Amino acid sequence: MNTTELSAGANTPERILDIAEGLVQRRGYNGFSYADIAREMSIAKASLHYHYAGKAELGEALIERYTVRFGEALEAIDASLEEAGAKLAAYADLYSDVLRGDRMCLCGMLAAEYETLPDPMSDSVRRFFDLNVAWLARVLADGASAGTLSLEASPVEAAQGLLGALQGAMLVARPYRDPQVFQAVAAQALGGIAVAST
Amino acid sequence: MNTTELSAGANTPERILDIAEGLVQRRGYNGFSYADIAREMSIAKASLHYHYAGKAELGEALIERYTVRFGEALEAIDASLEEAGAKLAAYADLYSDVLRGDRMCLCGMLAAEYETLPDPMSDSVRRFFDLNVAWLARVLADGASAGTLSLEASPVEAAQGLLGALQGAMLVARPYRDPQVFQAVAAQALGGIAVAST
């Protein structure tokens, strides 16, 4: 996913989000503080509260921006690729981008911390997953009716399976600090569904 | 996995581990405190330090006990089942037990928080994964040479894929608070490998 910090000349609220996003993806919501952001920006802690009233509001903004970006990436895949298998491969690539710098998917990390999140944040995490499952289920159903994919479960169940496998791939790859582990896991998840690459 | 708190008459160090284990599985290492344990045990915070000098030592003890238990469960599977597919199903059941009470695998949770853990803890998490991958790779290789499983990757890669899929299944099931989601994801991960149920 294109979460890249091309924020050289970005405004302050965006730069805060960029830095906070990386911190959450690496250390989790409960593993970073305003002091971490302030240090990295060479700004005072108190200044951050001007842009985001509290940590909960910052967290919400983080998920909101991330979900919008992800949704746009999914639309871009729909616009540029036809075949379902190719779309799934592109989907997996979205995540392999994330792995650089020992990150996880923002919402995968927050799913682990789910029980400790403020309610608005946990609701937003769930919506991110809903978005992913809905998109995947549609692509899988299309592939199945076109005959290029074979599903052994319902499209929604298969979609949950794919999402889970990819999120899990990022999770277990962390202790090994080896992107290859993610690639192997992802390839296997996709391979279980693909039938013909035409 | 049988992590059940049958610790009615257990001694204090074990009861501390039981409660801390549940807290980490639900809230993460950075999401609980000595105060949480003390409250649940109706004991003073300071008393906990007599049994575990610091949070890091408690965390190490947690992973150590969990890994030993898990290893014993794997040995029990080896002792009671012959066919590789049946062993894999029993392995998945180990995790579905964990899900009760909105928990994750202890080490799956710690893998997310990996970058924030004290070194001895992160090393132990990695050892837990190594143990799992080694066991799974052996079972998969046995199944492949017996002809009951078909592998499209090396045994180790397939093992990583299976581990990742199951850990991911626990992760994405959390926002839905629905064990069925885990079951669907797990079934799909296993289905991608099974060939003949004889």
Next chain:
DNA sequence: GTCTATAGGCAGATAGAC
């Protein structure tokens, strides 16, 4: 072994000057 008391630090957050 468990307690009370407390140290010392860092968290998130606010007030008010500039």
Next chain:
DNA sequence: GTCTATCTGCCTATAGAC
């Protein structure tokens, strides 16, 4: 918008009585 100063609360951890 950003700063300094400060508040309050919780955290991990220790000292020492019982």
